[in-house]
């Protein structure tokens with residue numbers, strides 16, 4: 001007889017409720033859970049990948065060791081012995097920083113990893129800690145820290161109540177919301193229009209989201225910062241500044257007035273490609289809307305001026321009083337509050353990378369520095385690397401260089417379920433139990449959700465005999481590396497989770513969540529300022545010195561392009577993709593080739609390109625060949641390639657992904673192009689040239 005299991009899908013940030021019908025260990029169907037108070041039955045096509053990953057013949061279930069004759073299964077005991085011995089030996093010989101760690105994006109979707117990875121970092125005491133944060137979202141955290149006192153104080157657009165949603169460089173219809181957890185986002189955006197509101201999209205590409213937006217404006221890549229300054233200019237010029245209650249605890253409005261003075265719509269229209277009259281209109285409409293919220297994501301984060309953009313986005317919301325109020329940008333109040341014991345203080349530039357002196361932020365160095373820190377000889381050189389569920393060869397800039405760098409390591413261990421483009425370099429792979437074998441509570445994305453809800457998912461399946469959970473792997477490494485094996489015992493993440501829930505705002509418990517398998521609705525976002533601020537003086541800092549000083553990079557010519565590389569390359573994501581990690585699901589990757597170069601029809605005509613013709617694309621760091629897809633839906637002078645592809649490398653054990661290999665965008669992106677303030681990679685507006693093949 002079939003049974004039903006309810007849980008959250010943890011494949012992306014949207015945390016949709018799903019209903020899994022199963023019988024005798026076999027999954028019969030995966031559907032949306034209509035009773036989930038947050039996602040209301042919505043799921044996307046990726047949800048089925050939970051089954052595909054669980055059944056994937058390529059998924060590792062036991063530790064493996066790389067040998068001259070290929071991969072060999074070894075016992076957990078032997079694996080832990082070797083890993084800890086090598087890490088200790090390398091740190092003893094070459095110092096703490098000789099061992100680096102890279103944590104990939106899936107880490108953050110995993111309860112066991114999120115509640116245990118800090119202990120491993122503490123134990124390693126290395127300054128060479130890297131993660132996917134500096135791939136795509138560091139500017140959000142930086143602006144949150146500089147303005148509100150903590151990197152996790154990221155304001156979330158209250159899209160369920162807003163009347164005017166201004167989106168820059170985000171494609172929620174493909175992502176289902178990012179740093180804005182918003183399952184069923186298409187209906188949520190539709191509802192804005194149904195209640196008489198407006199959705200305006202600013203993006204170099206007419207994306208899937210443009211189809212549901214009230215209007216779309218092409219913007220030149222990396223010029224959003226000028227657009228935002230011009231909007232601010234209009235707000236001041238038209239006396240649309242009204243902080244409301246925020247004025248009692250907000251500083252330095254006049255500095256923003258001065259800064260924005262020189263950025264009139266007329267001065268930025270050529271730079272941005274958006275006419276002065278349209279910028280004026282948008283500024284007025286935003287400033288006079290009953291409620292409005294400005295939100296930016298990937299497109300504005302992964303560019304040279306990412307941190308400036310997020311500062312200005314927050315500032316525009318604050319200046320118009322659309323902050324900490326219904327329909328504006330708000331902070332969440334999650335049941336398990338990652339900020340419960342948080343303190344403010346400096347988390348920036350306490351140390352720098354060895355080679356390029358790039359700044360640390362929240363204990364991490366920018367990942368653009370990883371390959372040079374491995375390749376450059378000298379004291380402090382990285383000799384060993386631990387990766388946790390990441391594939392930086394495909395997901396970080398100049399992937400080819402990192403690919404080569406990994407060959408130079410003395411030792412590498414990966415906590416991962418696959419032998420992929422990155423982990424193929426590992427000496428040992430420690431594979432954790434996966435998705436459906438794990439319990440889940442999203443400790444991170446509930447903190448970025450457009451509504452407060454809480455849900456705990458029991459494991460659906462018992463893990464394979466002898467397999468280990470992520471938290472068991474992390475705890476075992478910590479016990480052995482710290483030498484404290486005697487008095488420490490394994491502790492499942494549920495212990496910390498239950499405590500956090502009980503001491504949280506709603507005084508929930510794990511038992512209560514277990515009795516509510518569809519989840520518990522905790523209501524719309526709530527006003528919480530100034531209490532939630534973590535700045536020293538409990539005030540909003542509208543003009544942090546570190547950001548104001550960075551404005552000097554906007555001098556004329558900041559976006560000047562070399563004639564050798566006349567096109568601006570941007571990335572993109574499809575609803576059926578999630579970075580590189582779902583490409584081993586045949587039903588998600590099959591069908592029309594999605595790994596294509598989008599090019600504007602007029603540009604294609606000028607280059608005499610035909611649809612699907614192979615094009616050689618070259619940047620400073622590399623060259624790839626890819627079929628082109630001619631379209632009206634991308635700005636002139638801009639081309640786009642999706643990220644997460646490029647599975648054709650030797651030694652990768654991903655049968656399906658190799659069949660649909662595609663090419664890697666990051667064999668073109670450049671580790672030297674970054675947001676110079678924070679070191680976040682600048683994937684957007686990589687300069688390339690095209691040649692027909």
Ligand code: SF4
Pocket residue numbers: 009010011012013014015016042043044045046047175176183
């Ligand atoms: S949108 Fe994300 S969370 Fe929802 S079903 Fe798809 S992959 Fe899962």
